[in-house]
Amino acid sequence: LKPGSARLYEMLYDAYGSQHWWPAADRFEIMAGALLVQRTAWRNAESALTALRDRELLSPEQLAVADTRQIESSIRSAGFFRSKARRLQGLAGFIVGAGGIERLDAKPTPELRQLLLALDGVGEETASAILLYAFDRPVVVIDAYLRRLIQRLSAAGKPPPDDAIAAWVVAEIDDVPRLNELHALVVEHGKQVCAKLPRCRHCAVRDVCRWGYATP
DNA sequence: CACCAGGGTGGTT
DNA sequence: AACCACCATGGT
Numbered sequence: 001l002k003p004g005s006a007r008l009y010e011m012l013y014d015a016y017g018s019q020h021w022w023p024a025a026d027r028f029e030i031m032a033g034a035l036l037v038q039r040t041a042w043r044n045a046e047s048a049l050t051a052l053r054d055r056e057l058l059s060p061e062q063l064a065v066a067d068t069r070q071i072e073s074s075i076r077s078a079g080f081f082r083s084k085a086r087r088l089q090g091l092a093g094f095i096v097g098a099g100g101i102e103r104l105d106a107k108p109t110p111e112l113r114q115l116l117l118a119l120d121g122v123g124e125e126t127a128s129a130i131l132l133y134a135f136d137r138p139v140v141v142i143d144a145y146l147r148r149l150i151q152r153l154s155a156a157g158k159p160p161p162d163d164a165i166a167a168w169v170v171a172e173i174d175d176v177p178r179l180n181e182l183h184a185l186v187v188e189h190g191k192q193v194c195a196k197l198p199r200c201r202h203c204a205v206r207d208v209c210r211w212g213y214a215t216p
Numbered sequence: 217c218a219c220c221a222g223g224g225t226g227g228t229t
Numbered sequence: 230a231a232c233c234a235c236c237a238t239g240g241t
């Protein structure tokens with residue numbers, strides 16, 4: 001798959017429109033949401049955020065000193081609530097210790113990424129999502145949906161490594177607003193399209209051929 | 217009932 | 230490096 005051989009952003013935006021993920025929300029809330037939504041439907045992560053907000057726990061300062069069991073009971077709806085409560089508190093402590101989000105925002109992207117990756121529960125994808133959505137850095141969020149999409153569009157043998165995918169995407173778009181929208185669009189598309197293509201025989205999705213995927 | 221959801225971690229081959 | 234089980238709730 002060569003750079004510029006497909007216009008991924010255009011195709012997705014035309015098909016699904018604006019997804020308005022995290023529109024002007026609180027920065028810490030975005031970071032907490034990024035942890036809570038892992039392997040979970042957004043609806044359930046959102047209700048966990050609401051519960052935290054209702055109990056006045058949705059800030060670094062309050063979360064850092066809160067009773068862990070109270071956090072757990074607030075976020076049960078998001079699943080994995082014991083590990084996620086621990087990780088949320090770790091994130092909160094990190095931010096407080098760093099002197100706040102504004103202080104962190106002064107750091108260059110590579111350094112900030114390393115700091116985030118050092119946290120429990122923050123891997124490559126979550127670090128990228130936080131950099132993009134909470135810190136407005138021009139970062140490509142690479143998830144399973146994007147890997148699958150790229151592989152289907154490329155029709156190649158072995159899947160390209162993540163850094164190649166990132167380079168390919170950046171060749172088309174490199175600005176924060178569209179990188180932000182792209183990740184949301186990729187997720188929406190990934191949920192719409194049958195995961196078992198081209199093997200799936202009873203796929204209800206009709207826009208398959210348009211995306212260059214093999215017909216079921 | 218099975219399967220999936222805006223992953224990450226620790227252990228085993 | 231490539232797998233694996235595990236984490237756990239809520240919706241379809």
